[in-house]
Amino acid sequence: MVSTPPHSDAEDRQALLEHARAVLDQVCDPEIPVLTIRDIGILRDVAMDDDGTIEVVITPTYSGCPAMGMIAIEVELALAKAGIDAHRVSLRHSPPWTTDWISDDAREKLRAYGIAPPKKGSNSKRALFSDEVITCPKCGASDTEKISEFGSTACKALYRCRNCREPFDYFKCI
Amino acid sequence: MGELQKNTRFEHLLRLADTNLILGHRMSEWIGKSPILEEELALTNIGLDLIGQARALYEHAVAVSGEEDNRDADDLVFLRDAPEYKNLLLVERENGDFAHTMVRQMFYSAFAVPVWEALTRSVDSEVAGIAGRAEKESLYHLRHASEWILRMGDGTEESHQRVQDAVDALWMYTGEMFDMDEVETAAFEAGHGVDLTAVRSEWEKTVREVLTAATLDYPEDCWMLKGGRTGKHTEHLGHLLSDMQFLQRAYPGQKW
Structure with missing residues (x-):
């Protein structure tokens, strides 16, 4: 009732x-x-x-x-x-x-934690061979290189900064 | 647009799930054997994505089939024999060398991307949701495999030969992907499935682009083997299942 x-x-x-x-x-x-x-x-x-x-x-x-x-x-x-x-x-x-749901505030927290946040809105890109520019979360340089497309967890890729020489995680964009 | 019969809908979901599961399991067979550490991570992560996609589909298939069928997702995976598996023949092929694994992955991912893309418009919102994420993951897998094919094809004489051998050996298993049989046609007409003949042209374009960039020959038309979707498999699937299902067969109902 x-x-x-x-x-x-x-x-x-x-x-x-x-x-x-x-x-x-x-x-x-x-x-x-x-x-x-x-x-x-x-x-x-x-x-x-x-x-x-x-x-x-x-x-x-x-x-x-x-x-x-x-x-x-x-x-x-x-x-x-x-x-x-x-x-x-x-x-x-x-x-x-989608990574677009990660708030701006959260992106800043990721960067401060040492993980490069995912790019916004680029997840629909259909390029066969990649040429994304990822900014180093430690020193801010854009001269970085991909070490491995698959990193420590399913959601991350591994990069290295050519400027400060630090390796860092990049939150994969989907 | 008519209603899709419950058993046809179940069958259609099972085909998708089985193909992803079997390829995911093949990837897991590389654990501890990959050529470099980064590939160890890559192959297992790709496997994880594929098994995750399969799991979501199995769980949905179980929900769709309802009370008539009281099997759960684990039962579907661990307690069916080869003739009940509806995966594509391509994905049950053995790993072979690294070139074989990458060519198999590229062939499948180039197919999966447009299939998932079309399924984002499925009338079944659960499938559309699974497809939305899987499309982007498959795109990532496609890019990864394509970059390796480019590196190997346009690499040394030996790497070029190995990847060309893989392309030629696996080619006869690709035709089956585009076969619009009764189940695929019914699913497509009811808004649940995909027009695989339209997928074919996109697949051929992608594959041609990758092979050309990698200085490899695009194979000529040949006879194509089919049967996976109706449970007629090569001998490789049985060996895979005996490994994958061993624990549940020997100790039924065991849990983590």
Whole structure:
């Protein structure tokens, strides 16, 4: 039977939802701990269904990202620690995640952490042979070279700066 | 645009998933054997992408098939025999030398890019979402393989010969990719699939561009082997499965 909840109940629901959102905004990416899963665009939606269960929707970054299981566990753990036991985490593939969802603020955090952020809007490029210019996150020089298209995690490539000689990760653009 | 029969839809998803899984597994066979450290990372990362794409498709296929079929994604992978696998013959070919692996990858990725691109417009929004990401990943794989083919083809006499041998040996397995059989036609007409004859022209253009840049010969028309999509496989798939499925066959239901 469905009845209209009294005013205070609706307020409680809203407070719980906002609490859940605040808690989830603190969950960090296990591979890139300077970014939260909200910053990176993995956390897509936090809602509440009729019976008060918190519904969390996350989206995978790369298809084979081995951290997705870990991220789902961390989301559940964060909610449980905050005393929010009624929750459900689901994975959504549509719309597909893109590096364009990484906020400007998060790009700056990546750079400060030593990872060159992905280029914006260049992910539709269909060049057969690449000639991207990546700026060194350490010294800012553009004289860099690719060491390996595949780096320490599924989402990164490995570069070297010819100016300061430092190797660095580049967040692959998709 | 008619409704696609549930079993045809399942079959169509299975074909896509199987092809990605088997190629992903082939990539995993390079672990510990790659020519250089960077390629160790590259080949395994490509494998990871492919298996990730396959996993999303299997999970969706299971959801589509509903209660009539109570198998989960793991059951589909570990408990089906070769005739039940619907992958393309090209991807079950053995790794051979590095040139073979790169040519196989380039042939497949040059096909996967336009297929995923078309699938981003699928009426099935879950498939469209999976395809959106997979298209960009496949583009990355295509570029990686193409750069190696360029390096080897336009390299030494030996590297040129090896990569040309790989192109010639694998050519007869490429025709099957564009075969519009009943399942592919039904899926396409219902807005779930892809017009593979249109994909063919884009594939030929890409492959010709890479081979020409790499000073390699584009093979002449020849007889093409087919059967993978209907479960008729070469002997290589059975060996692959016996390795991949060993643990679940010997110790059913084991989990990490």
